[in-house]
Amino acid sequence: MTAVTLDAGAPFGAAPPSARPAIVTRGLTKRFRGGQVAVDALDLSVPRGSVYGFLGPNGSGKTTTIRMLLGLAAPTSGEHELLGLPLGEALPRVGALVEGPAFYPYLSGEANLRRFDAADPTAPPATVRRRVAEALDRVGLTAAAGKRYRTYSLGMRQRLAIAAALLGPRELLILDEPTNGLDPQGTREVRSLVKQIAAGGTTVFVSSHLLAEVEQMCTHAAVMRAGRLVAQGSMASLGGGQVPRVRVRTPDTADALRVLRSLGLADVRADGPEPGDGVSAELGGHAPERVNAALVGEGVAVRGFAVERPSLEDVFVRLTGEGFDVDG
Template sequence: MVTTGEGAHEAAPPRAAHQTASAGDCAIVARGLTKRFRGGQVAVDDLHLAVPRGSVFGFLGPNGSGKTTTIRMLLGLVQPTSGGCDVLGRPMPAGLAATLPKIGALVEGPAFYPYLSGEANLRRYDAADPAADPRTVSARVGAALERVGLGAAARKRYRAYSLGMRQRLAIAGALLGPRELLVLDEPTNGLDPQGTREVRSLIKDVAADGTTVFVSSHLLTEVEHMCTHVGVMRSGRLVTQGPIAGLRAGHAPRVRVDTPHVAQAAAVLRRLGLAEVRATAEPGEAERVTALLGEHAPERVCALLVTDGVAVRGFTVERPSLEEVFVSLTGEGFDVDA
């Protein structure tokens, strides 16, 4: 069953530099998905997407990049202008009736009655689902609350819930029945660090049970902590997608040498053929040299520095962060903390 903050409903193989999963192995496949609004605004432009089954897929991009519109099209809440998509092996929106009972979704934040308890809210939510069995509602509501860690707060009024508890209750509503796919739009938006950790841990637990989790976020750090795969959106277009490890592997790591012999170390690295050698020896700053490691073995680089008489205080291989990968792909960044 799908939860949205507004409650509004409208009724080629995937392309990617790091695409590895075939359509049959995917929980979500989009082919040329496009949405144009009145006035010519293009919210999503020719999207080719593949979300492997069993993955935690981070759908990453700045606010306004087309993430929520894409989710609405995937769930049949918005009709695409062109293109199509399959969710859990069925075309959407034609397969809505058969597919939606297998999907739990939270789109644009939770919406519950403030004066009802968490348990009472879930009962009302469950009653709106035509596929739900009213004979098992007590067991299912109780199990969902326990799963998200709200069993002890089941009788507490929703208005007294913290933001983290509210997000967990919304996820509990998405998990009232067995789900093959969980779709979460900005699940940590507005949460404090503790609430963020709670939701992150819950997502990992749900994924460990075999559910595919599709997480939309504008927070790079959250995607790095939670996700196995990522798709990067910018201005309505998909920039890249694939396993996070694979995206990083396509970007060379840097080596950092902490040493008082900055000029000598830089000369050694240049002689070895390392690129982008940068030395820092300004007053009040750490004395170090950095360079792209490329295909060089780090242990060999360190050994040659020592052999040439460079006093090595520290030697670090720094893998590119997801932020650095994003900037290299798009030429721009966005707020990674808020």
């Protein structure tokens, strides 16, 4: 299937590094022995300052792509660029969490971060205390800094892993399934943290197989299926092929249909045979509040009023003709 690219990126070398996308790939491909193709001619363009969801079922090639981006696996063919720089220059500006956190269970969160920091040859030892404290504060773990890692909840462990990725100034943060295995509370914690990090100017590239998580967290997304890119773009543009609908719950079906048609809404129809089933229509460019005001002004008893926009699941099904597990 041909990928649908809704936001084009600048080619390599076409602009200064600071003006280029945070991540660009051109034809990035990974084949394993036996001919298995894990990633097939991937063309990504990740805008700076975005929270970019890298979405696909387990086994769709997300982790393999991330490993190639970080230099942990060599591509079979193609090229990629981080922050408009060669990989060696870019990596000190990139934080990453790949395939789950690994910490010493009997050391405190603070002591674990000190060990991570000591492994970074570019980190100045004189400022380790300040940087560890800032990273812990940024992820909301200052109060738990002295507690042993084995006492941390799953959400706290993921936050500590993100803190390890933020020990230095980062322009790009790459997170591989950061909410994997978390309970709803832990998932909310990580989602909130990602949004806070992005608000500070860091581009966040986050892979996930959970459609709902990407929809709540991200400004842009790419959809993978069996190693191939299906679509990419802003969340608004990905939903551009389907028109929002307004649904009105009312016993006054005939009058509601008349008002919606008089406003020029398209595909106006009753939602069921009974009077209380309500009506719906394509909203188009009409403001929902004006539609509601017109209904009330014409004496329609509005018991419920909702605007339904296409979900990411709707987009995925439209592009691929199939779905995948949206709950994990």
